[in-house]
Amino acid sequence: MISEAMEDADRVLVDLGNRSYDILIGDRLVDRAGKEIAERFPGARAAIVSDETVASLYLEQLRNSLASAGVDSAAIIMPPGEKTKSFEHLMTVVDEILAARLERRDIVIALGGGVIGDLTGFAAGVVRRGMHFVQIPTTLLAQVDSSVGGKTGINSARGKNLIGVFHQPALVLADTSVLDTLSAREFRAGYAETAKYGLIDQPEFFAWLEGNWKDVFAGGEARRRAIATSCRAKAAVVAADERESGARALLNLGHTFGHALEAAVGYDSSRLVHGEGVAIGMVLAHQFSVRLNLASVDDARRVEAHLADVGLPTRLSDIPGDLPPPDRLLEHIAQDKKVERGRLTFILTKGVGQSFVAKDVPASEVELFLKEKYGQ
C-alpha cells in the first residue's frame, strides 16, 4: 500500500480551456517521463534542453526512459547559470532544435531549473511559431513556480526577463526525488517561492510551513505536500489570469525588490540567486507595508523570522559585497516591467496571507524606505 502510494503522483490541472495541462508531482517521475510523454504525443520525437550540471545527473536517465517508450531524442546542453538566459544562448537552442529537424508535432523538453525552463520555453515558443513543450523542473524553485504558467524569457542588459513570450507547456513533471542532489542553498532559494504562496493568501499554509519546514527540507511526504500546494496555488492564479493583467501580479510579491537586487549584483549568483532576492524582497515588501501603515510590525517580524530560520537572507546586509546606492536600485525598479506610466506597481500586504496589488506607489516613498534600509 505504501509503495503504491509512493508510485502514485499528485496531479494538478492547469485549466486553460483547450490548452489545459497536467502537473504531476511525485518521486522518480523522470523514470516515468517516457511513458507519460508517449501517451500524450504518440509518435513524437523530442529535443531535450538541459544544463551541464543537470545533464550529468539526469540526462541519461531521461533519455533511457524516453527510449524505452519509443521516443527518439536529441540533447542540447547549455552552461549552468543565469547568464544562460541570453539572446546568444537562445539563438543556439533555436538553431539546434531546427538542426534536430523537429517538426510541428514533436516536442521540446526542458530538463533543469528555472534558467533552462525559461530559455527552453522561449525557444519552443518561437521555433516554427510554437512547438509543443514539456517541463521537467529539477529545482524546487522551478517545481513550485517557474515551470507552471507559461512565462518564458531571457534577460536584457536593461533588466531581467524583459524579452520573452507566453508559451504554456503541455505537461509538467515535478520529480521530487531529483531535489536530493540540489544544493542546500538552491533548495532554500526555492523554498522562498513556496513560502510566497502562504504569504500571498494562504495564512494556514504559511503556518504549516513554520511548523513543518524541516520535513519539507528532508524530503518525502511533507516535501510533496508543499510542492503540490504551491503548484495548486500557482495553477489557480494562472487559470484566472493567464496573461498577468490582474490577479497574477500577486505572484510578484517580493519580486520588484528582488529583481532590483539581482540586477544590482549584476546577476552574480555567487552573491545572490533569484529565490534569495525574493526572500529579501518579501521581507522588504512587508516592512514597506508597515511603513505605509498597512501591516503590523509583528507580521513583518514573523515573516523575517521564518525565512531567517530556514537560512535565507532577509536583509540587504546579508548580500555579500557592496550594493549600489539606493537611487541606482530605484532605477532598476523603474525599468522593471511592472511599471506603467511612471507610477510604480507594488505587491503590498495587510499581513501574513493578505497581499494585494498597489498600482500607484509613489517612487519617493520607495526611495525614502530604501535609504532607511541602507542605514540599517
Added chain:
Amino acid sequence: MISEAMEDADRVLVDLGNRSYDILIGDRLVDRAGKEIAERFPGARAAIVSDETVASLYLEQLRNSLASAGVDSAAIIMPPGEKTKSFEHLMTVVDEILAARLERRDIVIALGGGVIGDLTGFAAGVVRRGMHFVQIPTTLLAQVDSSVGGKTGINSARGKNLIGVFHQPALVLADTSVLDTLSAREFRAGYAETAKYGLIDQPEFFAWLEGNWKDVFAGGEARRRAIATSCRAKAAVVAADERESGARALLNLGHTFGHALEAAVGYDSSRLVHGEGVAIGMVLAHQFSVRLNLASVDDARRVEAHLADVGLPTRLSDIPGDLPPPDRLLEHIAQDKKVERGRLTFILTKGVGQSFVAKDVPASEVELFLKEKYGQ
C-alpha cells in the same frame, strides 16, 4: 468582417474577439496615422521601425503626423532587404525598443514592407512578452498580405520564417499613395499575392484582375479596390483560423515552391524577391495539379499568361543565374515548415479559384515533376 467607406478610407475589420483590429485602406493615411493612433492609444509613446529606403521617403511625414497628435516617437532604422530578417537585427530592434524605455501601454510601429513588418512584429511580440503593434505597410505585398494576420518572424540558415511568433497588430494603415514610389518590380511582386486571392477561391476577382490590372498598377480607385478585396479575403481566413491549423494554409498557395526557390538563390533579391517566387510557385502549383489530373491545362495556361502579362516571372528559367539541382530544391521543400512526418503538404487546385490543402503529396511525385520542369 465588415467593410465600409470611412472618410476616404476603406475599413476592413479583422474579427478576433477582443483582439479584433481595423485595416484602413486609402490615400495619404500616413498623414492621418497620428490621429488614428492617438485615438486608439491615448497618451502612448511610439517606437517606429523602418528601413533606410522607406525612412528616407516617409519617416519624417509619419513623425510629424504623430507629433501633431501629441505622440512622442523614437526611430529605429534597419538596412533594407530580406537579410534584415535575422537574429542579429531582431536583437538590435529589441534592444532599441527597450532603450527607448517604452512601457507596456506604448506602441511599436512598423513602417515598411514585409521585411520590416515581420521583424518588427516579432520584436513587438517578445519585448515585455508583447507590446502593442501597429503596421504601416509600404509595399503592395505588405498591404495585401504580410501586414494582416499576425504572423511575424525571421529567417534561419535552415529555412525562411522558421523563427517567430503570432502577434496580431492593433491597427493596420495601408496608405495606397506610398506605393507610387515603389519600384515596378516590387509592385509586380506584390501583385502576385493579390492575384493569389483570386486563385484561391475568388475566380471572379481573378477575372476582374485580368481585365483591370493596368488600372491597379496606375493607382487610384482600381488599386484601392484590389487592395481592399485582398485584405478582406485575408481577414476572413485569419478570423476563421488564426493559428494556421486548417483553412489558413490555403494562403500558402504557391509558397512551398516559392520558398524553396528563394532559399535556392540564397535570398538574393537581385535574382528573386518573395512575390516573384510566389508567382513562379503558383504557376508550378497549377502545373503540378495538372500533372496529378486535378486541373486542366487551360487553367494552368491562363494563370501563367496573366502573370506573364503583368511582367512577373513564371518559369524556373526566368530566374537569372544557375539553380541548384532538383533534389536540392526538394530538400528545401522538406525543411519548409509545412511538412509533417515526412509527408508533404501542398496547396493544389482544381482550377482557377478552386484551391485546396493536400496533406499527403508523395515526395517522389514532386521530384519527378521538378525534374521535368528543369528539362524545359
